[in-house]
Amino acid sequence: xxxxxxxxxxxxxxxxxxxxxxxxxxxxxxxxxxxxxxxxxxxxxxxxxxxxxxxxxxxxxxxxxxxxxxxxxxxxxxxxxxxxxxxxxxxxxxxxxxxxxxxxxxxxxxxxxxxxxxxxxxxxxxxxxxxxxxxxxxxxxxxxxxxxxxxxxxxxxxxxxxxxxxxxxxxxxxxxxxxxxxxxxxxxxxxxxxxxxxxxxxxxxxxxxxxxxxxxxxxxxxx
Amino acid sequence: xxxxxxxxxxxxxxxxxxxxxxxxxxxxxxxxxxxxxxxxxxxxxxxxxxxxxxxxxxxxxxxxxxxxxxxxxxxxxxxxxxxxxxxxxxxxxxxxxxxxxxxxxxxxxxxxxxxxxxxxxxxxxxxxxxxxxxxxxxxxxxxxxxxxxxxxxxxxxxxxxxxxxxxxxxxxxxxxxxxxxxxxxxxxxxxxxxxxxxxxxxxxxxxxxxxxxxxxxxxxxxx
DNA sequence: ATCGTGGGATTGTTGAACGATTCTACGATA
DNA sequence: TATCGTAGAATCGTTCAACAATCCCACGAT
Numbered sequence: 462x463x464x465x466x467x468x469x470x471x472x473x474x475x476x477x478x479x480x481x482x483x484x485x486x487x488x489x490x491x492x493x494x495x496x497x498x499x500x501x502x503x504x505x506x507x508x509x510x511x512x513x514x515x516x517x518x519x520x521x522x523x524x525x526x527x528x529x530x531x532x533x534x535x536x537x538x539x540x541x542x543x544x545x546x547x548x549x550x551x552x553x554x555x556x557x558x559x560x561x562x563x564x565x566x567x568x569x570x571x572x573x574x575x576x577x578x579x580x581x582x583x584x585x586x587x588x589x590x591x592x593x594x595x596x597x598x599x600x601x602x603x604x605x606x607x608x609x610x611x612x613x614x615x616x617x618x619x620x621x622x623x624x625x626x627x628x629x630x631x632x633x634x635x636x637x638x639x640x641x642x643x644x645x646x647x648x649x650x651x652x653x654x655x656x657x658x659x660x661x662x663x664x665x666x667x668x669x670x671x672x673x674x675x676x677x678x679x680x681x682x683x684x
Numbered sequence: 685x686x687x688x689x690x691x692x693x694x695x696x697x698x699x700x701x702x703x704x705x706x707x708x709x710x711x712x713x714x715x716x717x718x719x720x721x722x723x724x725x726x727x728x729x730x731x732x733x734x735x736x737x738x739x740x741x742x743x744x745x746x747x748x749x750x751x752x753x754x755x756x757x758x759x760x761x762x763x764x765x766x767x768x769x770x771x772x773x774x775x776x777x778x779x780x781x782x783x784x785x786x787x788x789x790x791x792x793x794x795x796x797x798x799x800x801x802x803x804x805x806x807x808x809x810x811x812x813x814x815x816x817x818x819x820x821x822x823x824x825x826x827x828x829x830x831x832x833x834x835x836x837x838x839x840x841x842x843x844x845x846x847x848x849x850x851x852x853x854x855x856x857x858x859x860x861x862x863x864x865x866x867x868x869x870x871x872x873x874x875x876x877x878x879x880x881x882x883x884x885x886x887x888x889x890x891x892x893x894x895x896x897x898x899x900x901x902x903x904x905x906x907x
Numbered sequence: 908a909t910c911g912t913g914g915g916a917t918t919g920t921t922g923a924a925c926g927a928t929t930c931t932a933c934g935a936t937a
Numbered sequence: 938t939a940t941c942g943t944a945g946a947a948t949c950g951t952t953c954a955a956c957a958a959t960c961c962c963a964c965g966a967t
Contacts, residue, residue, distance in 0.1 A: 476756065476951095477951070478950095478951095501917080502917075503916095503917075512953070513918090513952090513953090514952075514953090515951060515952080517741070517919095518741065518744060521741060521744050521745070522744070522748075525745075533699065533918090533959085534917080534918055534919070534958075535917085535918080535959085535960065535961095536917070536918070536960095549835045549836055549837055550835075550837065552833050552834050552838065553833065553837045553838040555833070556780060556783035556784050556787075556833045556835070556838060557779060557780065557783065557838070560778075560779035560780065560782055560783030561779050564779075610776065610778070610779045611772075611775050612772045612773075612776040612779070613772055614750075614772055614776045614841075614845065615776040615779060615780070618841045622837065699920095701919095701920095724948080725948080725949075726947095726948080734920085734921085735920060735922065736921090736949095737920070737921075737922090738921080740949095740950095756928085756949085756950090757927075757928045757929060757948080757949050757950075758928085758929065758930090758948085758949075759929095759948075759949070
């Protein structure tokens with residue numbers, strides 16, 4: 462059964478543009494292509510061995526994901542989120558994640574466990590000072606919160622928001638610093654949820670967003 | 685001042701692909717291009733006088749907006765939303781709009797008025813049996829609710845959800861029928877908001893979503 | 908120091924080309 | 938008669954080459 466699904470996934474393999482977009486997405490998210498950098502069609506296309514047309518399709522995909530920005534007749538650039546972008550981003554997250562978290566009592570146990578597990582993982586990794594992977598667990602935590610809503614459209618959009626936020630973190634050079642404070646915060650949220658105090662958990666999540674936004678915006682607008 | 689902004693908007697005019705995409709979007713939304721229809725690259729490109737490459741970029745844009753679906757080596761088709769799509773759509777709307785509506789007491793008076801006005805408009809148009817434009821006012825109502833969050837990202841995504849929902853309405857041939865029931869519903873919601881009963885307004889909104897989803901899914905899965 | 912004004916580089920769009928994939932219709936086989 | 942397989946037509950995926958439009962930069966004029 463799973464082999465069938467696997468085979469189908471292979472059959473419906475991505476187009477060249479899709480594959481190029483995936484590769485570029487990784488490079489952007491891991492910082493190899495720094496925010497603000499201009500991506501030359503000729504240089505990238507030559508390096509990857511694809512034609513300009515195909516490359517431009519890949520650019521369109523990433524532009525739609527807000528990882529790249531397109532300026533007419535000037536080219537595409539790796540996005541450099543501004544303070545206003547971050548405020549916009551957190552306004553969206555507040556609505557989506559708090560709204561989804563309020564569904565806590567209406568969802569399956571499997572969904573609830575998907576929220577708890579990443580927090581345990583983040584705690585364990587934080588104790589080992591593995592902040593990179595602790596950060597990944599944090600994202601999983603928030604993805605699972607959105608997942609409570611059971612809407613692929615909402616989850617997909619949230620993934621785009623998370624990716625954009627990663628860029629903002631990079632610009633603010635805040636990859637590891639801030640992660641130390643959110644771990645206990647998430648722990649508290651899960652604790653409140655387990656005690657049935659959903660409203661208080663939502664309040665905690667809101668406070669977390671306030672703190673994170675303020676910190677990030679501050680660093681972004683400092684320069 | 686506004687003329688300057690207007691001029692700037694004109695200067696930063698869309699690319700050819702963007703303009704083609706806008707034109708096709710209209711045709712899809714007003715039903716001229718029916719759900720399920722296949723869009724031939726050659727036919728459309730020839731009729732519009734643009735090259736295949738440019739047209740394909742336009743298709744990509746609309747695919748990203750979920751108005752078209754792309755099938756490898758088969759072409760692009762006007763999306764035909766399924767019952768599952770509608771369920772997914774409403775799950776997202778529940779989270780977004782209810783979450784945004786809870787901000788009622790934290791926003792400016794101008795934002796609140798932007799929510800009330802479309803309802804008055806819808807009532808007036810409904811009395812004149814102008815259901816098409818009453819439906820447009822309804823969408824404005826829901827757009828304004830999302831606007832309470834003050835996030836362009838959230839508003840943009842919601843616009844995509846609304847557009848997709850319009851397609852579902854078309855498939856269900858429910859353009860005008862259902863509109864008669866939501867007008868009084870929206871009226872009640874605004875009344876509750878004006879009385880400061882935000883939580884009850886959210887509950888009413890949820891019930892409205894339940895009813896609308898059930899009705900739409902029922903018609904969609906009937907065929 | 909500011910303001911044209913070029914040349915050079917890059918993007919925007921087109922058209923043609925060819926392999927790969929899908930669709931269609933026809934005929935073979937049971 | 939119904940199913941299956943196959944050849945041919947139509948369409949898509951991708952590349953390449955070309956040229957106009959636009960932007961960037963440096964140089965010189967005022």
